[in-house]
Amino acid sequence: MANTPAEYIQHHLQNLVFGAHPEKGWIIAQTPDDVKQMGFMALHIDTLGWSVFMGLIFVLLFRMAAKSATAGVPGKLQNLVEMCVEFVEGVVKDTFHGRNPVIAPLALTIFVWVFLMNSLKWIPVDYIPGLASAMGLPYFKIVPTADPNGTFGLSLGVFILILFYSVKVKGFGGFTKELAFTPFNHWSLVPFNLFLEILGLLTKPLSLALRLFGNMYAGEVVFILIALLPFYVQWTLNVPWAIFHILVIPLQAFIFMVLTVVYLSSAHEEHH
Amino acid sequence: MNINLTLFGQTFAFAIFVWFCMKFVWPPITKAMQERQKKIAEGLDAAGRAQQDLKLAQEKVTNTLRETKEQATQILEQANKHASAIVEEAKQQARAEGERLVNAARAEIEQEVNRAKDQLRAQVAALAVLGAEKILESQVDAKVHNDLVEKLASQL
Numbered sequence: 001m002a003n004t005p006a007e008y009i010q011h012h013l014q015n016l017v018f019g020a021h022p023e024k025g026w027i028i029a030q031t032p033d034d035v036k037q038m039g040f041m042a043l044h045i046d047t048l049g050w051s052v053f054m055g056l057i058f059v060l061l062f063r064m065a066a067k068s069a070t071a072g073v074p075g076k077l078q079n080l081v082e083m084c085v086e087f088v089e090g091v092v093k094d095t096f097h098g099r100n101p102v103i104a105p106l107a108l109t110i111f112v113w114v115f116l117m118n119s120l121k122w123i124p125v126d127y128i129p130g131l132a133s134a135m136g137l138p139y140f141k142i143v144p145t146a147d148p149n150g151t152f153g154l155s156l157g158v159f160i161l162i163l164f165y166s167v168k169v170k171g172f173g174g175f176t177k178e179l180a181f182t183p184f185n186h187w188s189l190v191p192f193n194l195f196l197e198i199l200g201l202l203t204k205p206l207s208l209a210l211r212l213f214g215n216m217y218a219g220e221v222v223f224i225l226i227a228l229l230p231f232y233v234q235w236t237l238n239v240p241w242a243i244f245h246i247l248v249i250p251l252q253a254f255i256f257m258v259l260t261v262v263y264l265s266s267a268h269e270e271h272h
Numbered sequence: 273m274n275i276n277l278t279l280f281g282q283t284f285a286f287a288i289f290v291w292f293c294m295k296f297v298w299p300p301i302t303k304a305m306q307e308r309q310k311k312i313a314e315g316l317d318a319a320g321r322a323q324q325d326l327k328l329a330q331e332k333v334t335n336t337l338r339e340t341k342e343q344a345t346q347i348l349e350q351a352n353k354h355a356s357a358i359v360e361e362a363k364q365q366a367r368a369e370g371e372r373l374v375n376a377a378r379a380e381i382e383q384e385v386n387r388a389k390d391q392l393r394a395q396v397a398a399l400a401v402l403g404a405e406k407i408l409e410s411q412v413d414a415k416v417h418n419d420l421v422e423k424l425a426s427q428l
Contacts, residue, residue, distance in 0.1 A: 015278075017276075019276065019277075035274065038276070039276070040275070040276045040277065041276070041277060042274075042276040042277060042278070043276065043277050043278050043281060044276070044278040047278055047282070048278060048281045048282065048285070051282060051285060052285050055285055055288075055289045058289065058293075059289055059292050059293065059296075059297065062293070062297040062301070063292075063296055063297055065301065066296060066297045066298075066299075066300040066301050067300070069300045069301050069303070069304035070304055071304050071305075071307030071308040071310075071311055072308070072311075074304075074308075078301075078304075081301060082301060082304075082305055085298070085301050085302065085305070086305070089302070101294065102290075102294060104298060104302075105290060105293040105294035105297065105298040106290050106293075106294070108293055108297070108298065109286075109289050109290045109293040113286075113289060144282070147278070148275060149275060149276065149278035149279045149281075149282055150278070150282050152275065152279050152282075153278065153279045153280070153281070153282020153283045153285075153286060154282065154283070154286055156279060156280075156282075156283045157283045157286040157287060157290075160283075
């Protein structure tokens with residue numbers, strides 16, 4: 001474990017990396033330098049593991065409710081699941097006006113999954129990393145949404161869907177034309193339009209991912225900073241900050257979901 | 273902040289979860305919800321209809337009750353009339369019977385009186401004859417003087 005506060009913070013913000021080291025082959029990175037050496041050919045085992053774990057909780061829980069779903073009096077689990085489904089369905093109905101069977105389940109997955117991943121932040125910052133270091137793992141960071149790979153992974157999926165549906169609905173020509181002739185419908189302004197529109201298009205996944213990452217990362221850093229205080233005063237800051245996250249965690253999941261639906265909705269609509 | 277393969281791993285996991293949700297989670301739940309919605313709508317409809325039915329039934333009940341009451345009063349009136357008729361008839365019969373009895377008694381009395389008169393007349397005749405005999409000191413031949421006695425008796 002680290003000794004100085006800076007090292008402590010650095011240590012807590014480092015993922016557990018498994019990657020191709022140019023000299024040592026596929027190993028678990030033991031130092032930040034190893035990580036640097038690995039470059040792109042590396043996997044964040046903690047991020048992937050926890051996000052898949054949370055995803056599995058989501059699908060299994062919801063599958064369980066779906067399997068025993070009844071039109072009669074719903075049980076507690078079904079009630080909870082239906083509440084989520086109804087909420088998401090309402091948002092999708094309000095925002096998305098086309099007909100697409102993918103959007104609503106996509107929104108539900110994003111909302112619940114991101115919520116679950118964010119909610120890992122409520123676990124005190126030293127518990128699981130401490131456990132991991134006791135098991136001999138050099139680093140461990142459990143909140144997948146505080147890892148840019150986690151959030152960009154999601155927004156990359158959304159971005160692919162945006163491109164896919166733009167081309168599918170408007171045709172390749174239509175989509176290109178939209179990029180070239182909005183907002184200024186004049187041939188001389190095509191380069192300017194293209195620049196503007198492509199920038200706008202790229203901003204979508206970037207803003208999605210960075211907003212979630214930024215919020216979660218900042219929150220995480222504050223939790224770590226609080227954890228540096230003497231243990232008998234930690235609760236004075238820790239408790240309000242955790243309570244504040246009752247707002248932040250669902251809100252960020254909600255924002256991610258709504259923006260995804262909005263972006264996909266605009267991918268389906270013809271601009272005039 | 274280092275972007276690496278994790279990015280694609282995450283996207284892949286994301287795709288799988290979305291696919292699973294779309295295939296196995298969303299349809300059954302929304303189906304159940306829609307079915308419940310339908311059920312509730314049907315239930316409310318049925319309740320509305322039942323209320324309508326109840327209203328009709330209540331109206332029918334009040335109508336029937338009123339009719340029955342009317343009928344009952346009618347029957348009661350008829351029965352009263354009938355009873356008074358019977359009483360009247362019985363009175364008349366009794367009066368007739370009484371009169372008949374009185375008449376019969378009167379006839380008998382008259383008969384009795386006549387008979388008594390006859391007896392009296394016969395006795396008076398005998399007495400008269402006896403008296404006459406005493407007066408005459410001789411016997412009156414009843415056969416000879418029968419006409420006379422008869423005449424006397426009829427004059428009494």
